[in-house]
Amino acid sequence: MQNILLVGSSGHAKVIIDIVEKQGRYRIAGLIDAFRTVGEATLGYPVLGGESDLTRLTAEHDLHGVIVAIGDNSVRANVAARVAEVCPQLPFVSAVHPSASIGKGASIGAGTVVMAGAIINADCRVGRFCIVNTKASLDHDCLMDDFSSLAPGVTTGGNCRIGSHAAVSIGAVLRHGITVGEHSVVGAGSIVLKAVEAFSVSYGNPAKKIRDRQRGDKYL
Numbered sequence: 689m690q691n692i693l694l695v696g697s698s699g700h701a702k703v704i705i706d707i708v709e710k711q712g713r714y715r716i717a718g719l720i721d722a723f724r725t726v727g728e729a730t731l732g733y734p735v736l737g738g739e740s741d742l743t744r745l746t747a748e749h750d751l752h753g754v755i756v757a758i759g760d761n762s763v764r765a766n767v768a769a770r771v772a773e774v775c776p777q778l779p780f781v782s783a784v785h786p787s788a789s790i791g792k793g794a795s796i797g798a799g800t801v802v803m804a805g806a807i808i809n810a811d812c813r814v815g816r817f818c819i820v821n822t823k824a825s826l827d828h829d830c831l832m833d834d835f836s837s838l839a840p841g842v843t844t845g846g847n848c849r850i851g852s853h854a855a856v857s858i859g860a861v862l863r864h865g866i867t868v869g870e871h872s873v874v875g876a877g878s879i880v881l882k883a884v885e886a887f888s889v890s891y892g893n894p895a896k897k898i899r900d901r902q903r904g905d906k907y908l
C-alpha cells in the first residue's frame with residue numbers, strides 16, 4: 689500500500705481518515721498540522737510536523753500523495769497552494785467512501801473527498817479539491833468547480849453548477865439547472881429556486897441574497 693499524508697487534523701480530517709482506512713488503497717503515514725505539537729495524535733495517527741517539513745517527510749516516508757483535510761474552502765485552497773509550492777512533485781489524491789455511489793460517466797478530481805452515502809449521478813464532473821459531504825446528492829450532469837463543497841444532506845437537481853469556492857450548507861436543496869456563483873455561500877436548509885450571485889450569502893425558503901461576501905469570509 690502506498691503512503692500518504694493528510695494536511696489537517698480536525699473533525700474533517702477524522703472523517704477522511706475513516707474513508708482512507710475503509711478504501712484500503714493508501715496507508716496514512718501521519719498528519720501535518722503546524723498548530724499542534726509533533727507526536728500528538730488524531731484517531732491514532734501522529735502529527736509529524738508543519739507544511740515546511742513536507743519535503744523531508746516525503747523522503748522519510750516514501751510518500752505517494754497528500755490530501756488537504758480542511759473543511760473551509762478558501763483555507764483549503766490556500767493550504768493546497770502552499771503544499772504545491774513546497775512540494776511540487778507530491779501528487780494530491782482523492783478519497784471516496786466505499787458506500788458512495790458514483791454514476792456512469794462521472795469524474796472526480798484530484799484532492800476531492802466524497803463522504804459516506806454521497807451520490808454523484810451520471811455524467812457529473814466534480815473538480816479538484818471539492819468536498820461532497822455525508823449523504824449529499826448531486827444529480828445528473830452537475831458540475832462542481834474546484835474548491836467548492838456540498839455539506840451533509842445537500843440535494844441538487846440535475847444540470848446544476850456549483851462555482852469555484854462556493855459552499856452549499858447543510859441540508860440545502862437546489863432545483864435543477866441552478867448555478868451557484870463562485871465564492872458564494874448558500875445557508876443551511878435553504879431551498880434554492882433561482883441562480884445564486886457570486887460573492888454572496890443567500891438563505892431561506894425560497895433562498896434570497898442576504899449580503900455580499902468577500903473571498904475567505906468565514907462561514908463554518
Ligand SMILES: CC(=O)SCCNC(=O)CCNC(=O)[C@H](O)C(C)(C)COP(=O)(O)OP(=O)(O)OC[C@H]1O[C@@H](n2cnc3c(N)ncnc32)[C@H](O)[C@@H]1OP(=O)(O)O
Pocket residue numbers: 821839840856857858873874875876877878889890891892906907908
Ligand atoms: C460535517 C459538517 O459539520 S459540515 C458543516 C455544516 N454546517 C453548515 O453547513 C452551516 C454553514 N453556515 C450557515 O449556513 C450559516 O447559517 C450562514 C453562514 C449562512 C450564515 O451565518 P451568519 O451570517 O453567521 O448568521 P447568524 O448565525 O449570525 O444569523 C443571523 C440571522 O440569520 C438567521 N439565519 C442564519 N442562517 C440562516 C439560514 N440558513 N436560514 C434561515 N435563517 C438563517 C439566523 O437565525 C439569525 O436570525 P436572527 O437575527 O433573527 O436571530
